[in-house]
Amino acid sequence: EPEVTQTPSHQVTQMGQEVILRCVPISNHLYFYWYRQILGQKVEFLVSFYNNEISEKSEIFDDQFSVERPDGSNFTLKIRSTKLEDSAMYFCASSEGGGHQETQYFGPGTRLLVL
Amino acid sequence: QKEVEQNSGPLSVPEGAIASLNCTYSDRGSQSFFWYRQYSGKSPELIMSIYSNGDKEDGRFTAQLNKASQYVSLLIRDSQPSDSATYLCAPRGGSYIPTFGRGTSLIVHP
Numbered sequence: 001e002p003e004v005t006q007t008p009s010h011q012v013t014q015m016g017q018e019v020i021l022r023c024v025p026i027s028n029h030l031y032f033y034w035y036r037q038i039l040g041q042k043v044e045f046l047v048s049f050y051n052n053e054i055s056e057k058s059e060i061f062d063d064q065f066s067v068e069r070p071d072g073s074n075f076t077l078k079i080r081s082t083k084l085e086d087s088a089m090y091f092c093a094s095s096e097g098g099g100h101q102e103t104q105y106f107g108p109g110t111r112l113l114v115l
Numbered sequence: 116q117k118e119v120e121q122n123s124g125p126l127s128v129p130e131g132a133i134a135s136l137n138c139t140y141s142d143r144g145s146q147s148f149f150w151y152r153q154y155s156g157k158s159p160e161l162i163m164s165i166y167s168n169g170d171k172e173d174g175r176f177t178a179q180l181n182k183a184s185q186y187v188s189l190l191i192r193d194s195q196p197s198d199s200a201t202y203l204c205a206p207r208g209g210s211y212i213p214t215f216g217r218g219t220s221l222i223v224h225p
Contacts, residue, residue: 033212043159043203043215056212091158100147100211101166106158 002026004107006092012113013082021077021110023092032075033093033104034067036060043091049075050098082114117142119216121204127222134191136219138204141185145206148180148187149213153201159215162202163189194223 005024013019025032034046047057049067064080075094079086089111093104118141128134136150147166151159165171165178165187177190187206191198201220205213 042217045212100207109158
């Protein structure tokens, strides 16, 4: 069964460093998403991406964040200058369509720890 | 501000019992409702979705939706220890982006 994959599974970085989190969405899916979950808290939407553009973003997704689809398969989230409060689990998701009934399939996540 | 309220639990039920998980939401524009299961340290996994008022059954799971009361629930029949997880309610409104609740922790004890 097709699945969303993410690399790395764990990332430790120093405050102020740049990190890139990578995702490979399901191959026929057109909509891509990033979410984060701080330990013990709820899953929070960051950004959605369609047709090589950001379609929606939350207030969390500020100028230190960016997303890119550098090739036909990868979808990346870059955090330019990490802060301690960026420590969280980051989930990538994808869906075939963008309608309200579309199921979003989540990847296994990248656990980011900022020291 | 879109709010999704769930009892954090833990909800403890014996094996074989029915577990009832509840969720209320503030956004009256919500059109679709998703229940996810999340094991500790893992990603959310879709259990069920429901779009119309009433009940929807899928195996041991039944989702119930009442849009007038802004209430959605998930019933798990014949609960198993493997059902022990956090259950996330996620309504989706006009923006098609789900808003997740904090989740209810379910413990099924043998």
